Amino acid sequence: MKYASKSSVDRQDGHSHSIGAALTFIVILLGLGVPVWWNTTTVQRASLPLEELSNMAKVSGKEQSFPILLKAINDAQVMANKLQDVLIQSKELLNYNFRVVPYQFSLEEVKQFSLQNSVDAIDMYFEELSESKLLIDGLSIVEVPSHFLPSGKACVGRHNFLYISEETNFNSLSRILHSILVIHDSDQNSITHLPISNxxxxxxxxxxxxxxxxxxxxxxxxxxxxxxxxxxxxxxxxxxxxxxxxxxxxxxxxxxxxxxxxxxxxxxxxxxxxxxxxxxxxxxxxxxxxxxxxxxxxxxxxxxxxxxxxxxxxxxxxxxxxxxxxxxxxxxxxxxxxxxxxxxxxxxxxxxGIFSLQSKDTSYVSLSYDESGVHAWELYLLTRRRTVQFLNQATITLKSLSQLLKQIGNIVVSEEIRDLIVASVNMGENSRRALKSGNLQQAYRDAQASHKCAEKAFFDPSLLALLYFPEDQKYAIYIPLFLPIGIPVLLSLRSVYKHFLRR
The missing domain is CATH 3.40.390 (Collagenase (Catalytic Domain))
Structure with a gap:
């Protein structure tokens, strides 16, 4: 009887030891092994403003302030108000947010007109002035004495100046502006042979x-x-x-x-x-x-x-x-x-993407090109269009990247990529604000930076590394690893469950 009871106690002790070992193994596996595996295999994804990216929209015409400086011999404020009303009412220019700013010529500046003998000479004179002082970022409409221009006509200068006289009709002037703008801003002409680049x-x-x-x-x-x-x-x-x-x-x-x-x-x-x-x-x-x-x-x-x-x-x-x-x-x-x-x-x-005026409109004349073969106002309008193109391409790139990251969870998003995306979004917003305020040069620089950051983020090698990694490949990797361990663990859990059920 003593031997039998001792054998029973030994079996119970051995069973308890096996249950304890199973519990220890389960606790180590689930409490330590699984968290370590989870943390080491989790895809690194820095936080991104995905909601903000998905809501981004292309630049609209009304977001662009188009400043015009009206420099007049007579009452500049009255002429500016009249031109502003004509431009607002023009059906052809509805997509432009014009802002006419008056500038009254001083007596000394009016005196300078008498020293010039043609619009060509005046154009060169004002170009020298614009390099040292004056003006705002935009086109300038300059009133000159009537004898410098054919009756009622306007003259498109080499620089950022459009010349009129007191005989020029403002309705004709709005049509001239439309002729100048439409050739540079139309969707057909925005698609050039050379892609936009720095x-x-x-x-x-x-x-x-x-x-x-x-x-x-x-x-x-x-x-x-x-x-x-x-x-x-x-x-x-x-x-x-x-x-x-x-x-x-x-x-x-x-x-x-x-x-x-x-x-x-x-x-x-x-x-x-x-x-x-x-x-x-x-x-x-x-x-x-x-x-x-x-x-x-x-x-x-x-x-x-x-x-x-x-x-x-x-x-x-x-x-x-x-x-x-x-x-x-x-x-x-x-x-x-x-x-x-x-x-x-x-x-x-x-x-x-620089297109010459080929309009049959006889209400204006145009000065010939200098040796550079390009007018300053052509570069100004090209800069406006390229600013919008840079912003729109950055928007498309960021939205595509946002959709890609949502669809493929295996892509690693490092902090460097996040910084590039955030920088692109911020520079894009800065560019839009500069466009709205009429600061074209600042808007262009910020749009370039936004586009550059967006392209660099989208084509980063770290994003492309797992771009074509299918989800089902995970099963091929993890099943051979966890199956040999999982079966004994499940059996041990069954034994532990029965042990505590009997007690």
Whole structure:
């Protein structure tokens, strides 16, 4: 009997020890192991203003204050009020939030008019003044004596000035403003060949079939025109201009010879073969910035003069554009002329989104371009449109990023990414406030910064690392890890449950 009771006690002690060991293992696993595993496998996601991102909207026309400085010889305040009323009532300008500010000329400034002999001279005079003092960020309407302008007409200056006289009708003036604004702000013209960027490359290539035909004067002529343009365009973006000369051997391409005119004709479709020959020799780009290509091709002496034909008609400019060159193109040159640089510069303007006035409205005249080939008011309107484009692209990028982070929970969001997103949102709000107050330069700088931060956050490598990591892959990783441990734990729980149930 003693032996039997001792054996029973031993079994009970052994059972109690096994239950205690099971409880200890369960407590360690659930109390320590699971929390450590949970914390080490949880995806790091810094807090983001997701609600604010999802509510972001594109910039509307009414958010943009369009300041106009009316500088008058007579009563500036009365003229400003009258112009303000006309602009508000104009159906064509409903999408613009104009703010007309009066500026009364002093006697000394009026006296300066008598020293000038044309609107051109006055335009240069006011440009010098605007660099040292005056004005607000916007367009200026300047009243000049009537004898400087044709009766009732206005004059569009090279700088940020539109000249009128006391004979100019304000209703006509509103139509002039509409003609100037619509070509730069329309949705169709906002889509340019070159994407908006803070930096651009311009590559001018002289392709010749003769090794002795360098034409350094032509290259320097191109460089001179483009340098003047880039110096003025730096208010908007930086242009990096470079030129090169490439040789094409014998340079013979398939072209047709017209015995009557004794000219070599090249059909516009066949120019593609010439572009294919040139393209590998243009050189690889060392920069990711958008690049504008313009090629001057001097044909071989045996194929000169050569002219590009579209159907049966010759192309006046003897050039063809290439979509692959971001709005650039190729021009066949038979004789050296300085006017060739003007065509390339004109196409660069179009590629960058600068469009010339082509209205048939006879109520105004326009001053000719200086050597830079661009008016200051054109750059002003381009800056306005690019500010909106930068803000809208930043908005689209941030909203896309917000949706992506909501849909894919495995993407790591570091504090650096959060700081970029918050900075983009804040700079965007600052830009919108500056636009509303009429401070365009500040709005443009903030819009650039907002767009840059949004793009940098969206394309950060840390976000892309787990972009295509499917949820079901977790089961393939964790089941082999937890199944061998989980089965004994479940059995132990069953034993512990029965043990305490018997007691």
């Amino acid at each position: 930096h651009y490359n311009v590559l001018l290539t002289l392709a010749t079939a003769n090794a002795t035909q360098i034409h350094s004067t032509l290259v320097s002529s191109y460089d001179g025109n483009f340098v003047a343009f880039s110096k003025k365009f730096e208010r908007v973006s930086d242009l990096s201009i470079s030129s090169q000369v490439i040789y094409l051997g014998n340079g013979h391409i398939k072209a047709n010879y017209d015995t009557d005119t004794k000219k070599i004709s090249l059909n516009e479709e066949k120019v593609v073969s010439l572009i294919n020959i040139l393209e590998p020799r243009l050189g690889s780009q060392l920069s990711s910035d958008p690049t504008f290509h313009w090629v001057l091709y001097f044909p071989h002496v045996n194929q000169s003069p050569m002219y590009i034909y579209k159907g049966s008609s010759p192309v006046v400019t003897n050039s063809v554009l290439s979509p692959r060159w971001n709005g650039g193109g190729l021009q066949i040159v038979n004789e050296i002329e300085h006017s060739f640089a003007g065509l390339a510069l004109c196409q660069l303007r179009n590629a960058l």
